Amino acid sequence: MGTIYKHSSPFLQAAQTLLKTRKAQAIAPTRQTAKRLKQLPYSLTSLAAELLWQKGIRVLNPLEQYRYFKQAIAATLNPTDLEGTVQTWRGAIQELLQTSRELDALKKFETPKIQQLYQVIHAYQAQLEADNVVDSAAALWRAIALEPDLKTLCIYGYPDPRADEIAFIEAIAAPDSLLYLPQVDDQPLFSPQAELIKRLQGKGWQLDDSQPETLTLGDRLSQKFFGQNSVNFEPKTVQAHVYPNWEAEARGTLGQIKQLLQQGVAARKIAIVTNEDNHWGPLLLHVAQEYDVPLSLPNPISLQKTRLGAWLEQLLTVIETNYSFEVTAQWLSHPLTHPLGREFWQAARTLKPNHFEAWQALTQEHYQWDLAVLQPPQQGSFLVWREYLKEILNVLKVRRRALPWVTETVAYKKLIDGLDSLGTSLTETMTWEMFQAEIRTSLQLLTTPAYPMRGGVGVHNPQNLIGAQYDYIFCIDGAEGVMPRPLRDEPVLDFYTRKQLSDKLPIEGAIAKARREQFQFYSLLQVPQKQFTFSYSTLGQGEGRYRSQVASIYFKKLGLQPKKTSIAIAASVAEARQFYLTQSQIPTELQSETLDQAIAAHQIEQRRLQKSALDEYQGLIGVPFPWREHTFSASQLLQLGQCPFKWFAGKVLKLAALDEPETTLEPSQRGILYHKVLELALNAYRENPDLDLTDFEQLKAWFIEAEDVLKLPELSAWERQCTEHIQTLQRAIAAPEFLPEGRHVFRLEDKIQFTWQDFRITGYIDRIDQISGTNELVIMDYKTSSSPPKGIQDESGLLKIDLQLPIYEASVQHQYPEFQVKQNLYYSLTKGKKLSSKSPDEKDLQAAGDRLKIHLEEGSYPVAPDKKYDACKYCDFKSVCRINQEEQE
Structure with missing residues (x-):
């Protein structure tokens, strides 16, 4: 039979000699292992699939496999949450399919869970056999059943083979085949390999125990790992670092790699290794692009995590929500959608289209772009839906x-290939709900490399580097609980269930899983040839939270003591600029307008945090405002009196809040709407006093008329909201204090223009009533809140001086000298009652006006809200003034 090699060097020499004869097939599952044999990747599963294909049996792709499995689960378990059950059971079923060819042994167990496992597997395999297809997890066992012809194989990259892999090798390997199977005598870690070697020797395989001529760095690391303390390393060949956090570890690692690249080391000879390659990938890529380090992320990610997947899921949501404004705007803003200009978005923010026809009109008006292609069919076969999406x-x-x-680009091809593969298996008529569910599932199952780059520094998990060779290995995130990964009980194949099954099946239990995890790290130690750098960070993150971390036990086993490290040389222009923010001397090559602006901004921020003397960046611009020439409203003076910076930001700097999509009317819009409805209602009442102002249908007509005049944005569920608004107004009008006996409406929305304490004032008074038979007037100001409005600051810094009603009273006395103001009041439309307020005396009003003038004349608008920070509660400019949350509390 074949030959087993315990050491890689003799095996590689023999394998390359045999492969040159072109009489052998190289078996190497990954690109990294195949490179050692100077061949293309080709796994045992690939060979099995080829043999099955020759017999007319096809191996399922992930989408087909999921669909068959879903049908089996539905037929046997019929769970209430079908998708969730499929996701939970899928991995367990595939592991059992790999474990043994004969799973009828499951019938002998009386445990309900194991009985269910058997039922699902039996139904699943029956469906597959009927259609002459096979799950990839069972491909090796199915190929063995074909009794294939023997082939000469050079098998590399399977140092810790599973049961199905061992059985397949035994079934197909010709007598002149070569197998690399590492084994170290008297080491429990290698007990499965020792047993397998003994078993194969019993079947005629020979063992080649020849030793390599020289020990590599990997060999010495392995010896140290097994407790040979006499092993020493050359300076700087093995290093251990500790960092304060993930970003520092990423920057420290990539900084060292950049130095190697600058020294002439090829990027393809360097690799970064982590158990959490999916989590680390985005951070490493971000830093690598800043450092100008070529980085490759070959780890597979689901299409759901790509731009294409996000774009497609957003499109499905757009159609599901009937083109609601926010969701549709997000989708149209995506870089994979048709680019839209400033004018389009200005119009969209103004109109807030909320259904298909509105968006269609907008896109056609600005771009002659017809959205009709997005309209889905009512129903159809999957082929119809596939062509709809392709269109x-x-x-x-x-x-x-x-x-x-x-x-x-790769994700796009994967998506199209996946959709095409389902064309023959999905034959039933599908509704929109069925199709979008199928697409979402496809996005979860289909994968693509996270960031492929030929020739870049690769980021790998240890499993992918088994049998590989790199000059420099940087093993990051070496914290306890991450490396080795902790054992986790699975919901279906928990450790107790595994222990039960181990009597009949060669399934891995807790001890075997822990051993395999440790063996994986041993295999990693074989990879580096010149340098091995091991690091971890004391502050880790995961599952949405931060956690404190300590060094992995592997540091101790390698005799390493992690040390804090820092690279004195900035690895990027951005890092250099960050350093020189606080330096007086700046190198000529770094001097730029960008750095000058950054230094100025940094100094401004320092002064703000140190609470030093206020300057122009805290509102003290020192430029007088021509207030005598300016016309103010009462609300503007109110803002200036509550917080000078608030008025400055809005009226001088012309800043405005971001126009966020709303599901309900904003408070200011609601107030304008209520005012308009009441204006229409009371004007009609003045012409016809017999009208019932509280009649719902009549109020509804005025409400619709006000909507039309104001051009309000379209909102979801507006019809229901309208009813609530009308009912609110109905209660407000019906209240006795709204229009009491003995009073009639004198003026509505009365415009005022006059001078108050030398301020030119303009505005509108909501309503002025006249007391019947007298020359006395009552001023009413409508409020949609349930409490009286805050005034401006008094001398103690509290919002106690009401400014609005005194200004209105002075304006009415000026505009109608023949009348006397008997009363002024705020009326709550939501509570349907008068709000109590205290009128300030003339001395307080005069002092308040003088303080306002000082701010304007001196150009002094400090961030100085009231002591209770009431002025900050509904302020749009918190991100500008950055008032401290600690101070507010």
Whole structure:
């Protein structure tokens, strides 16, 4: 039979000699292992799939496999949450399919869970056999059943083979085959390998125990790992670092790699290794791009996590929500959608389209772009739905827009191939709900490399580097609880269930899983040839939270003591600029307008945090405002009196709050709407006093008329909201204090223009009533709140001086000298009652007006809200003034 090699060097020499004869097939599952044999990747599963294909049996792709499995779960378990059950059970079923060819042994167990496992597997395999297809997890066992012809194989990259892999090797390997199977005598870690070697020797395999001529760095690391304390390393060949956090670890690692690249080391000879490659990938890529380090992320990610996947899921949500404003605006803003200009978005923010026809009119008006392609069919076969989606992709030129990103280009091909593969298996008529569920599932199951780059520094998990060789290995995130990964009980195949099954099946239990995890790290130690750097950070993150971390036990086993490290040389222009923010001397090559602006901004921020003397960045601009020439409203003076910076930001700097999409009317819009409805109602009442102002249908007519005049934005569920608004107004009008006997409406929305304490004032008074038979007037100001409005600051810094009603009273006395103001009041439309307020005396009003003038004349608008920070509660400019939350509390 074949030959087993315990050491990689003799095996590689023998394998390359044999492969040159072209009489052998190289078996190496990954690109990294295949490179050692100077061959292309080709796994045992690939060989099994080829053999099955020759016999007319096809291996399922992930989408087909999921669909068959879903049908089996539905037929046997019929769970209430079908999708959730499929997700939970899928991994357990595939592990059992790999474990053994004969799973009828499951019938002998009386445990309900194991009985269910058997029922699902039996139904699943029956469906597959009926259609002459096979799950990839069972491909090796199915190929063995074919009794294939023997082949000469050079098998590398399977140092810790599973049961199905061992059985397949035994079934197909010709007598002149070669197998690399590492084994160290008297080490419990290698007990499965020792047993397998003994078993294969019993079947005629020979053992080649020849030793390598020289020990590599990996060999010495392995010896140290097994407790040979006499092993020493050359200076700087093995290093251990500790960092304060993930970002520092990423920057420290990539900084060292950049130095190697600058020394002439090829990027392809360097690798970063982590158990959490999916979590670390985005951070490493961000820092690598800043450092100008070529980085490759070959780890597979679901299409759901790509730009294309996000774009497609947003499109499905747009159609599901019937083109609601916020969701549709997000989708239209996506880089894979048709680019839209400033004028379009200005119009969209103003109109807030909230259904298909409104968006259609807007896109056609600005771009002659017809959204009709998005309208889905009522129902149809999957082929109909597939062509519908492809038409959208073609019309919007998504493939061309994805070209700037390699990941998205690959993801696009994966998506199209996946959709095409389902064309023959999905034959039933599908509704929109069924189709969008199928697409969402496809986005979860289909994968693409996270960031492929030929020749870049690769980020790998240890499993992918088994059998590989790199000059420099940087193993990051080496914290306890991360490396080795902790054992986790699974919901279906928990450790107790595994222990039960181990009597009949060669399934891995807790001890075997822990051993395999440790063996994986041993295999990693074989990879580096020149330098091995091991690091961890004391502050980790995961599952949405931060956690304190300590060094992995592997540091101790390697005799390493992690040390704090810092790279004195900035690895990027951005880091250099950050350093020179606080330096007086700046190198000529770094001097730029960008750095000058950053230094100025940093100094401004320091002064703010140190609470030093106020300057122009805290509102003290020192430029007098021509207030005598300016016309103010009462609300403007109110803002100035509550917080000078608040008025300055809005009226001088012309800042405004971001126009966020709303599901309900904003408070200011609601107030304007209520005012308009009451104006229409009371004008009609003045013409016809017999009208019932509280009649719902009549109020509704005025409400609709006010809507039309004001051009309010379209909101979801507006019809229901309208009813609530009308009922609120109905209660407010019916209240006795709204229009009491003995009073009639004198003026509505009365415009005022006059001078108050030398301020030119303009505005509108909501309503002025006249007491019947007298020359006395009552001023009413409507409020949608349930409490009286805050005034401006008094001398103690509290909002106690009401400014609005005194100004209104003075204006009415000026405008109607023949009348006397008997009363002024705030009326709550939500409570239907008068709000109590205290009128300030003339001395307080005069002092308040003088304080306002000082701010304007001196150009002094400090961030100085009232002591209770009431002025900050509904302020749009908190991100500008950055008032301290600690101070408010």
